[in-house]
Amino acid sequence: MPIVQFAPFSSLVQPSFWHKLTDLKVDVLKLSDDHIPVSASYSVGRTVKDRETGQEVALGCNLTVGSESFEDDHKPPSGLVLATGTFKNFNTIEEFKAADKTALFNQEAQHIWDHILTTRDSSLLNRFLLITYADLKNYKYYYWFAFPAFVSKPAWEIAEEGWKSATEEFKPEQLAEIHGHIRAQTTPSPFFLVREEAGTTSIAPVESYESFFTSSSTSHTVAFIDPSANPQNPGWPLRNLFAYLRALYPTKTASIRVLCWRDSELPSSEWKSRFGVVQIAGDPIEGRPTAVGWEKNPQGKLGPRIADLAPMMDPTRLAAQAVDLNLKLMRWRILPSLDLEKISATKCLILGAGTLGCYVARALMGWGVRTITFVDSSRVSFSNPVRQPLFEFEDCLDGGKPKAECAAARMKKIYPGIDATGHTLSIPMPGHPIPPTAASLAEAKAAVRKLEQLFDEHDAVFLLMDSRESRWLPTVLGAAKGKIVLNAALGFDTFLVIRHGARASSTPKDAQPARLGCYYCNDIVAPADSLTDRTLDQMCTVTRPGLAPIAAATAVELLASVLQHPQGIHAPAPPPNQDLPNSQSYAEHGGSVLGLVPHQLRGFLAQFRNLLLTGAAYDKCTGCSETVIQAYEKEGFEMLLKAFNDQKYLETLTGLDKLFEEGEAALESVDWEEEGEGEDDF
Template sequence: MPIVQFAPFSSLIQPSFWHELTNLKIDVLRLSDEALPISGSYSTGKSVKDRETGQEIALGCNLSIGSESFDKGFKPSQGSIAVLGTLKNYNTIDEFKAADKTVLFNREAERIWEHTLKTRDTSLLTQFLLITFADLKKYKYYYWFAFPAFVSKPAWEIAEDGWKDASSEFSSDALISIHSHLRAHPAPLPFFLVRSDATGTTISPVEAYSTFFETTPSSSQTIAFVDPSANPANPGWPLRNLLAYLRVLYPNSTSSVRVLCWRDTDIQTTWKSRFGVVEISAAASETSSRPAAVGWEKNPQGKLGPRVADLAPMMDPERLANQAVDLNLKLMRWRILPSLDLEKISTTKCLLLGAGTLGCYVARTLMGWGVRTITFIDSSRVSFSNPVRQPLFEFEDCLNGGKPKAECAAARLKKIYPGINSSGHMLSIPMPGHPIPPASVEQTKADVQKLEALIADHDAVFLLMDSRESRWLPTVIGAAKGKIVINAALGFDTFLVMRHGTRATSTPPNGKANPRLGCYYCNDIVAPSDSLTDRTLDQMCTVTRPGLAPVAASTAVELLASLLQHPDGVHAAAPPPLQNADRGGQQGDNENEGVLGMVPHQLRGFLAQFRNMHIVGAAYDRCTGCSETVLKSYENDGFEMMLKAFNDQEFLPALTGLDKLYDEGEAALESVDWDEEDEADDF
């Protein structure tokens, strides 16, 4: 008699499975290569009709997995059979290639066999193994499936009449009854028993073999399984282990087995299911030792070897970018900083006041940290001197008078990464000491309102302008609204990067009162005034060493990242200056540190000596930028208060009491009795 030929499983992997594996690898598994449980499913065999010949063509005997395969409560679609599996993902292609496939395969086969003997449960008879390597930079996935199936010796043979239509053995009523019982069963049955007697046709799980057939003659006993094969001559792969199960547990009654290959999902006039009688020599060895197993899937070339899924060509480039841009950050969290909260950084909305050299470099570094909302404010246009120093502009942006810097920079960020939420606003920021003509008051008021709205809508504000007085208005608004304010300023070979302290009335979440840190104006007792009129060319341009701006910009962004990762956030205390001097770059020895290390107040960089100096500046109660006097005046009088500051250089000193300090200083100098004759004699 012919030997039974089984149709092997073919893997069918949905692209969503690879996307889910990517997320799992990056966010959960990281460097772990521990085996994971997954699930798959298969259904009855499918076939299609050839339009030219009219013949039925059997499709593959497919086992499918998708993104839902990782769910613990996996539920297959209606009519499908759930299959348990094991996933082992390797960290490198070399580890994947060098893995001992024989050991892995035999481990799974042994698990199936032991489970069968101990529990008589059939849930693991179609257990599968999947080994993978995910190349997350190129979106290539190397994988190899194994469907362990036990080898019968001698082999099973099919009776002389071979496989035939189930309708030749079962009446239509019997097949309808089987279909109804399967539908009514609480859980899909991959393997089941069929019994026909005077009362009709009934089914039961295979686990009930010893009792279900007690009073049924062998001619009415049928073993059935949901067959994923549509080949009329070859039953599907699950039958191999089902027969092995029957032989090892019931050797005395299973040398000849009536098999129903169930292939019908609906009641129909022409039934697709197949029936046959398979036999094995009664003298076959009756032993409980595990037989050999086979089941590694062949590749498309018909050879035993892994397959490759290349998703890059079929993926939306923007989606590829979305998954790839943060890869460096997530790898950083894998190996170095498991506690790094990337979401806190990515959701921080950043407002950049100034789209020049500092603004361009700050924006690029923010993108590198995963920030997804970046807004520019600038009042100027791109000039021919800009593109070589400001990396978000090109030569074409300078033509025809130049594009607005803020809008151009925002558009360029979207070209770099389409997933960024960037926008630009051409806006002139009013400044103290720069009087507002009566005809421009309404426009200035509108500009101030727009600036207030933008600062309110963002979490962090970067002051990157090229004058001292242009930083005053956003300093006041940022302090009043409790925003993170990061200041950066350039000299020829020096820079200042600092974070503004919190408002005096602000309370830290932990209730711990730290010394209040100053703002940009706390270090100076001179109120901001006009420094822009009558400037020479070298004063109008920021004359600085070319490498200084990227250093300062990166430092400003890293300061923000450190602040966001600190448990106290914007209220984080600054480390004492002397303690910073001899740290040697070590982290973790300062109670004020966060995940990324220290969070200094001010950093003054000196490129000539290639060194940074940490400075802590206390808040000043007469500060023209962040003192409670100024903030309450702004909150009470709004634009009217600002207009006085713009038009009258004496307003802010009078409001904060600096004018009295000036008077006291003058009085102290006048009270000194200078001996002019003695000074002359000294020379």
């Protein structure tokens, strides 16, 4: 009699499986190569009709995996059979190639065999193994499936009549009853028993073999959901079903009636399911049989396959998966507690789209910030592109493009997934009076209203403007609205980066550190006009070319450290002479996982040195003192208008004028020695 030939499984990997593996590798597995559970599904065998010959062509026995395969409680769609397996991802291609694949395979086969003998449960008969290596930079995935199946010795043979249509053994109404039983299951059992008793056809789990088949039943049939559509070759799951029956019921299974179920729907004409009687000679062997089942590659050889997704992927999606790879790799070995989601969710407002603004925006994007808004009042000039990396020569033509909008558009070209917008806006400033015309007042009021709205919509604000006085209004708004404010300013070879202190939180006062100062806390005069009657070198920021990117990067890194600190905006400055060797040491003392969270950094490029300073808030500060903030909260635009128009207003409001008068009086009361007095004494 002919030996039974089985149609092997063929893996069908959905692209979503590789996308999910990418996320899993970067966010969860990292450097782990542990075995993890995975699931798959298959259906009854299917055929397609050849257009030229009209013949039915059998499709492969596909076992499909997708993104849902990694879900613990995954249930396949109705009508599909669930298969479980083991997934192992290697960290390098060398490890993947050198892996002891025989040991991995035998481990899975032994697991199936032990499960049969100890539980009599058939749920693992379709178990599979999948090993992979994910080249995340090039979007190439190396993989190899194995479907362990036990080898029967001697081989199973099919009766002389061979495999035939199920209608030659069962009546159509019997097949319809079987179909109804299967459709009643949300997830069909891959194996089941069929019997006819007293004119009724019923089915049962294969685990009920002894109790279900009684002497009164007229037929004993073992059935399975057959993924094969080949008329003469049943699907791969039948191999392990035979091994299961021979291991548990050796005296009753020398001859088995087999129904290969291949009908997912009630047929309109012909049933596709097949039937046959198989036999085996000799006694069952003791111990676990040998197993086979590694999948062949497209060349028909035993070897892994490669899925290259790069050519077929949308470039935007490729960028979305790759752009944050560097950040996620930080968490693999260095900083597992790094909260990247907190940084990416932070909405940043950049006031000033010049040299500092461009470099800050690029660094923020590198940290994963996805919402960035620019505010600037000027246009791109010919001197800008060589120093400001978001602009090009063409942006300078025809009078220049508006800087804010141009910078935002360039950010989207760099990475389409960024939410970047620009606003051309002139920020009102102290020392720059607003003309008393209705139009001028309305324009100033609209500018203030727009700036207030932008502050409400963002979490962190960078003050990167050219003049000192242009930073005053944002300083007041940031303090009043409780925003993270970072200020950066450049000299010729020096820079300052400072985070503004926040108002007291709701925690008890004795548990709060002293409030940190702002950009204006060291001043004893109000900000005034620094632009009028200035020479060109005084109006422009004359600085060494390398200083701006250093200061900008420092400001962004300071923001990241603040966001990672448990107290966030209320993070205290480090103690003086803080000397900890790395970020983890500082984190253990209540700091940020990224290290120190200083108040001010002053850089000296001539000495290649940074100095960390801490300054307390000044109760007479014209920018962040409670006197100024409360006046703004009470009077709104009217208070701001006074500050814009009257240079003495802020000094009077905060009491700096009296402090100045007291200082003058103290100087006058000193009995100064005149030059030349007492010369005759020598």
